Amino acid sequence: MLSSKAIAQNYLLQLHAVDGDTVLLQKEVQIPARFGSGNDVTAYLSKLVPSLQARGYLAASIDSLDIRYGRYDAFIYLGRQYKWARLSFDSIPQPLWTEAGINPAQWEGRALDARQLSGLCEKILRWCENNGYPFARVWLGNAHIGDKGDVSGELLLQRGELRKIDSISVEGDAAISKGYIERYLDIFEGSLYSERKLRNISPRLRELPFLQEAAPWELAFKLTDTRMKIYLRQKRSNRLNAIIGLLPNSVQTGKFLLTADASLALQNILGYGETISVTYQNLQYRSPKVNAAFVWPYMLNSPIGIDANFSLFKRDTAFSRTAFQAGARYQLNAADYVRIFYQGMSNHLITIDTAFIRLNKRLPDNADVSANGGGLELVLDRTDYRLSPRKGWQLRVNSSALIRHVQRSDAVTGITDLSGFDYASLYDSLEQQKYQYHAGGELSYFFPLGKRMTLMCAYKGAWLSGRYLFQNELYQLGGFKLLRGFDEQSIYANQYHMLDLELRLLLDRNSYVYLFSDNAYVQSYYNGYGSEGLYNGFGLGTTLETKTGLFTISYALGRSDNNPVQFRQSKIHFGYLAYF
Incomplete structure (x- = not known):
């Protein structure tokens, strides 16, 4: 009896061809040059038979294994190799060929791999189940095996009866329109049966904050129609959220600064899945901000929704800003949408330091400036659970083009002094920048680490065009929501x-403990000044779900190019989101 050998350290493997075809065995089997341990040998042998069967040796097996003093003798039965002579797909509809990757030429003369054939049948059945044929069958028919192991046959498909969802009824005490549920689940009366959409019903409903399943949904196949029942009940979804921050050594007061971020959100009070929210923030010294927003996702049971947002911000005694945005969105599915919007922003100075202007012959850092225009936004979500993901990714990108106008202030143009300088000329260069462009985006990816941990890697960035910008036009970073470890919007x-890294230990569906590191490159150019730098914020925190809401607490430290870590500058945030 002939054999092939491999020696690595003290381990020897011998393969014995019990059917005597050793030359063929040596051709088909490539033994690694080294085996580091006995476990490596057994791992190799465990993969050997499936590998041979994938090459068409369907009867291949290890008849016996003898182990003595580090020597492994495996007795292999190879058997006949089977190949496809011809596999016919004439009964498979042509549209399915592309979906299943069918190419008849690829099956001629190829080794017969049962797993490959099974995978092809699975693709065909999956297409049928998602296109109205829940009772489809696929099998190999008219099979013939030649003397040399050449196999010919025909892949047969019996699709069965075409099924549609003829009626949908929503049962329970949930105050929600059936049209909203149909749009949200992408299942309509008269639509084709889709196994994929049916599997997504319960996961999708779990992501709705104002509804929950009262019982598992049901689908009844009758002789003449197919009826679906979805059982829903109301869930406490209106939210009262408050985040309190404690920031040490305020520049303005020399004492601890208490910040507040409170919001009220009312959801589905009209029964159409709409959201109405109001937010109050006081994140800087004597600088309150009020925001109101409205979202209606499916207008008149169509995939088109509308939204609006208004905010008012007052920065101490320097300036006030109003901003408005109104948009229309097209829902691609329950989580994804494309949005077109109009936005307008207007800054008005409250006080003007004319002494600074006289001394420096330049405008102050803030100005009366406004901008109006439109933009586009795309939102995609491919996570396993939108509210607290363990795996998947999320994307949000937007851009806008605006017409910018800097208003000449009478307090500036009216300044006179003995030098005879024309202070109105300070505005001349600003008229060169009539257009302004914004671009921004966020991409988050969640890497599962076992069943209870996940690593979130997120990019956040934004860009504002222009050479003649003022400080009150710029983005503001810092704080609990964007670049933790630094003063709010400072x-x-x-x-x-920005690159955010967050390692989460998942306690349950909506509770977790986390470590984080926020790392940012920031460029700040306005009114003739310019700077850039690197920032790093890090810390830990937790989000815990209770019977009435969510409790959050975080501790953060920050450092930048010129400011090392100082524990007395640590930031602590407490938050509670109550459902009612």
């Missing part, structure tokens, strides 16, 4: 690029 930027 960093001004015309562009920033």
Whole structure:
């Protein structure tokens, strides 16, 4: 009896061809040059038979294994190799060929791999189940095996009866329109049966904050129709959210600064899945901000929704800003949408330091400036659970083009002094920048680490065009929501690029403990000044779900190019989101 050998350290493997075809065995089997341990040998042998069967040796097996003093003798039965002579797909509809990757030429003369054939049948059945044929069958028919192991046959498909969802009824005490449920689940009366959409019903409903399943949904196949029942009940979804921050050594007061971020959100009070929210923030000294927003996702049971957002911000005694945005969105599915919007922004100075202007012959850092225009936004979500993902990714990108106008202030143009300088000329260069462009985006990816941990890697960035910008036009960074470890909205930027890393230990569906590191490159150019730098915020926190809401607490430290870590500058945030 002939054999092939491989020796690595003290381990020897011998393969014995019990059917005597050793030359063929040596051709088909490539034994690794080294085996580091006995476990490596057994791992190799465990993969050997499936590998041979994938090459058409369907009867291949290990008849016996003898182990003595580090020597492994495996007795292999190879058997006949089977190949496809011809496999016919004439009964498979042509549209399915592309979906299943069918190419008849690829099956001629190829080794017969049962797993490959099974995988092809699975693709065909999956297409049928998602296109109205829940009772489809696929099998190999008219099979013939030649003397040399050449196999010919025909792949047969019996699709069965075409089924549609003829009626949908929503049962329970949930105050929601049936049209909203149909749009949200992408299942309509009269639509084709789709196994994929049916499997997504319960996961999708779990992501709705104002509804929950009262019982598993049901689908009844009758002789003449197919009826679906979805059982829903109301869930406490209106939210009262408050985040309190404690920031040490305020520049303005020399004492601890207490920040507040409170919001009220009312959901589905009209029964159409709409959201109405109001937010109050006081994140800087004597600088309150009020925001109101409205979202109606499916207008008149169509995939088109509308939204609006208004905000008012007052920065101490320097300036006030109003901003408005109104948009229309097209829902691609329950989580994804494309949005077109109009936005307008207007800044008005409250006080003007004319002494600074006289002394420096330049405009102050803030100005009366407005901008109006439109933009586009795309939102995609491919996570396993939108509210607290363990795996998947999320994307949000937007851009806008605006017409910008800097208003000449009478307090500036009216300044006179003995030098005879024309202070109105300070505005001349600003008229060169009539258009302004914004671009921004966020991309988050969640890497599962076992069943209870996930690593979130997220990019956040934005860019604002222009050479003649003012400080009150820029983005503001810092704080619990964007660049933790720094004072709330204390960093001004015309562009920033941030990488967030967050390691989460998942306690349950909506509770977790986390470690984080926020790393940002920030560029700040306005009114003739320019700076750029690197920022790093890090810390830990937790989000815990209770019977009445969510409790959050975080501790953060920050450092930048010129400011090392100082524990007395640590930031602590407490938050509670109550459902009612």
